[in-house]
Amino acid sequence: MLTVLILGGTGEARRLAAALPPGLRVVTSLAGRVTQPVLPPGEVRVGGFGGAAGLAAYLTAERVDIVVDATHPFAARMSGNAAEAAATTGVPLLVLRRPGWTERPGDRWHRVPDLPAAAVAVAGADRVFLTTGRQGLSAFAHLTRPWFLVRSVDPPEPPTPPRMATLLDRGPFTVAGETALLRDHAIEVLVTKDSGGGMTVAKLTAARDLGLRVVMVDRPPLPPGAVTVPTVEAALEHLLGAGAA
Template sequence: MTPKRDRESMNILILGGTSEARDLASRLVALGHAVTSSLAGRTQAPILPAGAVRVGGFGGASGLGAFLRSAGIERLVDATHPYAGTISRNAVAAAQESGVPLVRLMRPAWEQSEGADWTIVESAAEAAAIVPDGTNVLLTTGHTGLEAFFERSDCRFVVRLIEAPALPVPAYAKLLQRRPPYGLEDEIDLLERERITHLVSKNSGGAQTVAKLEAARRLGVKVIMIARPAYGPAIEVSSVEDAITALELDG
């Protein structure tokens, strides 16, 4: 465990409701820092991190920059989901405009293992377009882009989400509301039970949902992987320990 420092505490804003964000908040609070975690508010009954919590948007990059200044934030951490997109871009712009150092805590991407059958695409729309007709598809891409898949009435979908989507689920799709982590045996059972031929996933990284990829490899299920978006400049790290170090070194 990292020992407490003798220096004055910092005022830190963490963006994100990921498990890494919660772990980082807990560690920073234990080190004596003033930590506020910002949650988007999309998930009902979220697991709350240590420290102060703020729910909701900022009103774009300019609103986030204004918040950084008015709240006296000294360090900004983007620990959002790798596909959060807008908030990550806003964090870069707000950090540059306000002069507040930005650390991006980004879990490493998954890598294709030997024997796995991956097709890498750039968007959910591209993934939906290349799914062969007559196939059984497990969708694990979240809420964004579901409409593109739901237009494919020639396929059968199993849609796994934590929260029910705002879109109506068509008759040729089945909704599974479950929260990770997911174990390997359960993933194999799901793929076999639903006769899944294709798995569509974002390359989110992390251990909680990686078992689906090994299950797909073992069963010969084809994977359509949506690549991560490009990110702007930041001090990028891949672990909570490295984030703490980056925050310290920047002080």
């Protein structure tokens, strides 16, 4: 029986686990950063591996035949560990990464390379909608002028901005709902990561319709030489062609 390890936590990872044919051992690994994750079918393990060396040891011990990195586009550390572990063990690695968002007419995007640069970009704003996740709030903790509306799945932990309200929610979101949210809180600027996909894209449409500024954090680069596909269908085609059938 061939073993496929999916490094998950995304909708694409769950759909891939569900779509793989019977007769495979499919194991999905979750980082454990969300208290109540949406679980995929098949085997699930939760928690870190202990870096690239720990992941390499797991691949060997579990006789993994192929690794699919279907983590969030901003999970740079995990993607780097996966590439290193795959190179060390000789286990093939496939990266499933959804395309980023594309700027459209009417958008007022300002692209920045990382969260500290995003904090610089909104330092002079008054009311900011921050949708970059609870892990990166420390980059904004020193800002005293803006009031932040922070949306995350789980409650954020310090350090956080001194003037902040938290909205606990999970997508998908609608344009009507996002528009009402931006209006009700008198938001001036939206900060988001270029995560791509349809789960949270409605906020960009709402910001465009309202003429709001968007600070867009660019993705970290993928490990060099990674075999990358943009969709679950392309990942299935690659895996089936590689013999995972």
